[in-house]
Amino acid sequence: MTVRLYQVAVDALDPAALARFWAAVLGHRILLESAGEVVVGADEHAYPGLVFVPVAERRKGKNRLHLDLVPDDRGAEVARLLALSATPADVGQPVDAGWTVLADPEGNEFCVLDPKRSLLG
Amino acid sequence: MTVRLYQVAVDALDPAALARFWAAVLGHRILLESAGEVVVGADEHAYPGLVFVPVAERRKGKNRLHLDLVPDDRGAEVARLLALSATPADVGQPVDAGWTVLADPEGNEFCVLDPKRSLLG
Numbered sequence: 001m002t003v004r005l006y007q008v009a010v011d012a013l014d015p016a017a018l019a020r021f022w023a024a025v026l027g028h029r030i031l032l033e034s035a036g037e038v039v040v041g042a043d044e045h046a047y048p049g050l051v052f053v054p055v056a057e058r059r060k061g062k063n064r065l066h067l068d069l070v071p072d073d074r075g076a077e078v079a080r081l082l083a084l085s086a087t088p089a090d091v092g093q094p095v096d097a098g099w100t101v102l103a104d105p106e107g108n109e110f111c112v113l114d115p116k117r118s119l120l121g
Numbered sequence: 122m123t124v125r126l127y128q129v130a131v132d133a134l135d136p137a138a139l140a141r142f143w144a145a146v147l148g149h150r151i152l153l154e155s156a157g158e159v160v161v162g163a164d165e166h167a168y169p170g171l172v173f174v175p176v177a178e179r180r181k182g183k184n185r186l187h188l189d190l191v192p193d194d195r196g197a198e199v200a201r202l203l204a205l206s207a208t209p210a211d212v213g214q215p216v217d218a219g220w221t222v223l224a225d226p227e228g229n230e231f232c233v234l235d236p237k238r239s240l241l242g
Contacts, residue, residue, distance in 0.1 A: 003198050005147060005169070006191035006239055008129055009232070011183075026126060048126070048169055051189065062132075064229060065186040068172065070127035077124050108185060111130070118127055119152060119165045 007039070007049045008067065013106060015052035021105055022050050024084050025069070059107050062091055067110040070118045074100060078112055128160070128170045129188065134227060136173035142226050143171055145205050146190070180228050183212055188231040191239045195221060199233055 012018040019038035023030055031049065032039040041049030071077030078100045082088075089103040098114040133139040140159035144151055152170065153160040162170030192198030199221045203209075210224040219235040 002194070002201070003147065003190050003192040003233070005188060006234060007189045008169075009187050009189050011185045026124065047191075048129075050126075059185055060181060063186055064132050064180055064184045065188075066130050067126060067186075068128045068130050069124045070168075071124040073123070080123070112124070113127060119160065119162075119170075 004047065006047050007041075007051050008065075009051045009053055010108065011055040011057070012052045013055065013058065015054050018104065018106055019050070019052040021084060021086075022052075025081060025086075025104075026050075063108055066108065068099070068113055069110065070113045070115060072115060074112055074114055078102070081112065125168065127168050128162075128172050129186075130172045130174055131229065132176040132178070133173045134176065134179065136175050139225065139227055140171070140173045142205060142207075143173075146202060146207075146225075147171075184229055187229065189220070189234055190231065191234045191236060193236065195233055195235050199223070202233065 010018065015038045019030060019040050023040045028040050028042050030038060031041050031044060036053065038052045039049055041047065081102055085105055086102040089101045089109045091101055091109055093101050098117045099111045101109055101111055103109050131139065136159045140151060140161050144161045149161050149163050151159060152162050152165055157174065159173045160170055162168065202223055206226050207223040210222045210230045212222055212230055214222050219238045220232045222230055222232055224230050
Protein backbone atom coordinates (compact mmCIF):
# COMPACT_ATOMS: atom_id res chain seq x y z
CA MET A 1 0.00 0.00 0.00
CA THR A 2 1.34 3.41 -0.93
CA VAL A 3 -1.24 5.62 0.76
CA ARG A 4 -3.37 5.44 3.87
CA LEU A 5 -6.30 7.35 5.30
CA TYR A 6 -4.51 9.19 8.08
CA GLN A 7 -6.99 11.56 9.66
CA VAL A 8 -10.25 13.40 9.23
CA ALA A 9 -9.77 17.17 9.26
CA VAL A 10 -12.53 19.31 10.74
CA ASP A 11 -12.80 23.06 10.18
CA ALA A 12 -13.57 24.68 13.53
CA LEU A 13 -14.33 28.11 14.93
CA ASP A 14 -12.79 26.95 18.23
CA PRO A 15 -10.44 24.03 17.48
CA ALA A 16 -9.27 23.62 21.08
CA ALA A 17 -12.81 23.29 22.42
CA LEU A 18 -14.09 21.09 19.61
CA ALA A 19 -11.05 18.81 19.88
CA ARG A 20 -11.75 18.32 23.57
CA PHE A 21 -15.37 17.44 22.90
CA TRP A 22 -14.33 14.78 20.38
CA ALA A 23 -11.54 13.44 22.58
CA ALA A 24 -14.17 12.92 25.28
CA VAL A 25 -16.56 11.30 22.80
CA LEU A 26 -13.98 8.78 21.60
CA GLY A 27 -11.97 8.35 24.79
CA HIS A 28 -8.95 9.72 22.90
CA ARG A 29 -6.19 12.16 23.78
CA ILE A 30 -4.94 15.51 22.52
CA LEU A 31 -1.78 14.42 20.69
CA LEU A 32 -0.63 17.79 19.42
CA GLU A 33 -1.83 21.33 19.94
CA SER A 34 -0.66 24.45 18.12
CA ALA A 35 -2.19 27.63 16.75
CA GLY A 36 -2.67 25.85 13.43
CA GLU A 37 -4.11 22.52 14.50
CA VAL A 38 -5.25 20.34 17.37
CA VAL A 39 -4.79 16.61 16.79
CA VAL A 40 -6.91 13.99 18.58
CA GLY A 41 -6.20 10.27 18.48
CA ALA A 42 -5.95 7.09 20.50
CA ASP A 43 -2.16 7.36 20.28
CA GLU A 44 0.51 8.55 17.86
CA HIS A 45 0.44 5.28 15.95
CA ALA A 46 -3.31 4.92 15.60
CA TYR A 47 -5.13 6.38 12.69
CA PRO A 48 -7.41 7.79 11.50
CA GLY A 49 -7.26 10.47 14.04
CA LEU A 50 -9.10 13.76 13.96
CA VAL A 51 -7.45 17.13 13.39
CA PHE A 52 -9.24 20.40 14.13
CA VAL A 53 -8.11 23.39 12.12
CA PRO A 54 -9.13 27.01 12.68
CA VAL A 55 -11.42 28.76 10.22
CA ALA A 56 -13.33 32.02 10.44
CA GLU A 57 -16.42 30.87 8.53
CA ARG A 58 -19.44 29.29 10.17
CA ARG A 59 -20.99 26.11 8.77
CA LYS A 60 -23.47 26.53 5.94
CA GLY A 61 -26.10 23.81 5.92
CA LYS A 62 -25.68 20.07 6.31
CA ASN A 63 -22.12 18.75 6.12
CA ARG A 64 -21.15 16.74 3.04
CA LEU A 65 -19.06 14.35 5.17
CA HIS A 66 -19.94 13.16 8.64
CA LEU A 67 -18.73 10.65 11.21
CA ASP A 68 -20.59 7.46 12.12
CA LEU A 69 -19.93 5.98 15.55
CA VAL A 70 -20.72 2.46 16.62
CA PRO A 71 -21.41 1.96 20.32
CA ASP A 72 -21.91 -1.12 22.46
CA ASP A 73 -25.29 0.25 23.55
CA ARG A 74 -26.93 2.98 21.49
CA GLY A 75 -29.27 4.29 24.17
CA ALA A 76 -26.61 4.54 26.84
CA GLU A 77 -24.15 6.11 24.40
CA VAL A 78 -26.61 8.74 23.19
CA ALA A 79 -27.33 9.69 26.80
CA ARG A 80 -23.60 10.02 27.48
CA LEU A 81 -23.08 12.17 24.38
CA LEU A 82 -25.99 14.48 25.24
CA ALA A 83 -24.42 14.95 28.66
CA LEU A 84 -21.16 15.90 26.88
CA SER A 85 -23.13 18.70 25.12
CA ALA A 86 -24.06 16.98 21.87
CA THR A 87 -27.53 17.99 20.70
CA PRO A 88 -30.23 16.11 18.77
CA ALA A 89 -30.18 16.89 15.04
CA ASP A 90 -32.75 16.49 12.30
CA VAL A 91 -31.42 15.79 8.82
CA GLY A 92 -34.68 14.24 7.66
CA GLN A 93 -33.87 10.77 9.01
CA PRO A 94 -36.75 8.28 9.46
CA VAL A 95 -38.38 8.38 12.90
CA ASP A 96 -37.39 4.81 13.63
CA ALA A 97 -34.01 4.85 11.87
CA GLY A 98 -31.44 2.39 13.14
CA TRP A 99 -29.26 5.32 14.12
CA THR A 100 -29.44 8.53 16.13
CA VAL A 101 -28.38 11.82 14.59
CA LEU A 102 -26.63 14.26 16.91
CA ALA A 103 -24.63 17.45 16.40
CA ASP A 104 -21.37 18.44 18.05
CA PRO A 105 -21.00 21.87 19.74
CA GLU A 106 -20.33 23.55 16.38
CA GLY A 107 -23.32 21.88 14.74
CA ASN A 108 -21.49 19.15 12.81
CA GLU A 109 -23.92 16.27 12.40
CA PHE A 110 -22.81 12.76 13.33
CA CYS A 111 -24.59 9.43 13.75
CA VAL A 112 -24.63 6.83 16.48
CA LEU A 113 -25.47 3.53 14.79
CA ASP A 114 -27.16 0.49 16.17
CA PRO A 115 -24.40 -2.07 16.81
CA LYS A 116 -26.30 -4.52 14.59
CA ARG A 117 -26.16 -2.10 11.64
CA SER A 118 -22.38 -2.32 11.52
CA LEU A 119 -20.42 -4.89 9.50
CA LEU A 120 -18.06 -5.49 12.39
CA GLY A 121 -17.72 -9.13 13.33
CA MET B 122 -14.31 1.80 25.33
CA THR B 123 -18.02 2.07 24.67
CA VAL B 124 -17.99 3.79 21.28
CA ARG B 125 -15.72 3.76 18.23
CA LEU B 126 -15.33 5.83 15.13
CA TYR B 127 -16.71 3.37 12.62
CA GLN B 128 -16.85 5.11 9.27
CA VAL B 129 -16.89 8.42 7.48
CA ALA B 130 -20.14 8.98 5.59
CA VAL B 131 -19.99 10.95 2.34
CA ASP B 132 -23.05 12.43 0.64
CA ALA B 133 -22.83 11.64 -3.06
CA LEU B 134 -24.73 12.38 -6.25
CA ASP B 135 -23.41 9.06 -7.61
CA PRO B 136 -22.46 6.84 -4.66
CA ALA B 137 -21.47 3.85 -6.82
CA ALA B 138 -19.01 5.87 -8.88
CA LEU B 139 -17.59 7.86 -5.98
CA ALA B 140 -17.15 4.69 -3.91
CA ARG B 141 -15.14 3.13 -6.73
CA PHE B 142 -12.89 6.18 -6.96
CA TRP B 143 -12.15 6.01 -3.24
CA ALA B 144 -11.67 2.24 -3.25
CA ALA B 145 -9.04 2.77 -5.97
CA VAL B 146 -7.43 5.60 -4.00
CA LEU B 147 -7.09 3.55 -0.83
CA GLY B 148 -6.64 0.09 -2.34
CA HIS B 149 -9.85 -0.95 -0.58
CA ARG B 150 -12.85 -3.02 -1.64
CA ILE B 151 -16.58 -2.47 -2.04
CA LEU B 152 -17.88 -4.32 1.03
CA LEU B 153 -21.60 -3.69 0.58
CA GLU B 154 -23.67 -2.09 -2.13
CA SER B 155 -27.37 -1.27 -2.01
CA ALA B 156 -29.64 1.51 -3.21
CA GLY B 157 -29.13 3.25 0.12
CA GLU B 158 -25.37 2.97 0.61
CA VAL B 159 -22.08 1.78 -0.82
CA VAL B 160 -19.52 0.77 1.80
CA VAL B 161 -15.77 0.84 1.11
CA GLY B 162 -13.16 -0.62 3.42
CA ALA B 163 -10.04 -2.74 3.70
CA ASP B 164 -12.20 -5.60 5.01
CA GLU B 165 -15.29 -6.13 7.15
CA HIS B 166 -13.30 -5.88 10.36
CA ALA B 167 -11.29 -2.77 9.54
CA TYR B 168 -12.58 0.63 10.35
CA PRO B 169 -13.02 3.47 9.76
CA GLY B 170 -14.34 2.66 6.38
CA LEU B 171 -16.11 5.03 4.05
CA VAL B 172 -19.81 4.88 3.23
CA PHE B 173 -21.30 6.75 0.30
CA VAL B 174 -24.96 7.69 0.59
CA PRO B 175 -27.16 9.14 -2.14
CA VAL B 176 -28.29 12.74 -1.97
CA ALA B 177 -29.91 14.98 -4.56
CA GLU B 178 -28.14 18.18 -3.52
CA ARG B 179 -24.84 19.34 -4.97
CA ARG B 180 -22.01 20.54 -2.73
CA LYS B 181 -22.11 24.15 -1.62
CA GLY B 182 -18.64 25.58 -1.05
CA LYS B 183 -15.72 24.07 0.82
CA ASN B 184 -16.46 20.98 2.89
CA ARG B 185 -16.36 21.35 6.67
CA LEU B 186 -14.75 17.91 7.05
CA HIS B 187 -12.16 16.43 4.72
CA LEU B 188 -9.86 13.43 4.52
CA ASP B 189 -6.08 13.61 4.90
CA LEU B 190 -4.03 10.85 3.30
CA VAL B 191 -0.44 10.00 4.11
CA PRO B 192 1.58 8.42 1.30
CA ASP B 193 5.02 6.88 1.14
CA ASP B 194 5.95 9.36 -1.60
CA ARG B 195 3.84 12.49 -2.06
CA GLY B 196 4.86 13.27 -5.63
CA ALA B 197 4.27 9.76 -6.90
CA GLU B 198 0.99 9.49 -5.02
CA VAL B 199 -0.35 12.79 -6.36
CA ALA B 200 0.49 11.67 -9.90
CA ARG B 201 -1.37 8.40 -9.31
CA LEU B 202 -4.41 10.22 -7.91
CA LEU B 203 -4.55 12.67 -10.81
CA ALA B 204 -4.51 9.67 -13.16
CA LEU B 205 -7.47 8.28 -11.18
CA SER B 206 -9.37 11.52 -12.02
CA ALA B 207 -8.66 13.57 -8.92
CA THR B 208 -8.17 17.25 -9.75
CA PRO B 209 -6.02 19.98 -8.18
CA ALA B 210 -7.95 22.14 -5.71
CA ASP B 211 -7.32 25.58 -4.28
CA VAL B 212 -8.61 26.21 -0.77
CA GLY B 213 -6.17 29.04 -0.16
CA GLN B 214 -3.31 26.78 0.96
CA PRO B 215 0.22 28.21 0.98
CA VAL B 216 2.11 27.68 -2.29
CA ASP B 217 4.73 25.58 -0.58
CA ALA B 218 2.46 23.84 1.91
CA GLY B 219 3.62 20.46 3.15
CA TRP B 220 0.55 18.94 1.55
CA THR B 221 -1.22 18.82 -1.79
CA VAL B 222 -4.92 19.64 -2.01
CA LEU B 223 -6.93 17.62 -4.52
CA ALA B 224 -10.63 17.11 -5.17
CA ASP B 225 -12.45 13.85 -5.85
CA PRO B 226 -14.79 13.53 -8.87
CA GLU B 227 -17.63 15.23 -6.95
CA GLY B 228 -15.40 18.09 -5.83
CA ASN B 229 -14.77 16.97 -2.24
CA GLU B 230 -11.42 18.39 -1.20
CA PHE B 231 -8.83 16.09 0.36
CA CYS B 232 -5.14 16.44 1.22
CA VAL B 233 -2.08 14.34 0.51
CA LEU B 234 0.37 15.06 3.31
CA ASP B 235 4.12 14.90 3.29
CA PRO B 236 5.04 11.69 5.14
CA LYS B 237 7.19 13.77 7.50
CA ARG B 238 4.16 15.85 8.50
CA SER B 239 2.45 12.84 10.01
CA LEU B 240 2.85 11.68 13.61
CA LEU B 241 3.12 8.06 12.51
CA GLY B 242 6.18 6.28 13.81
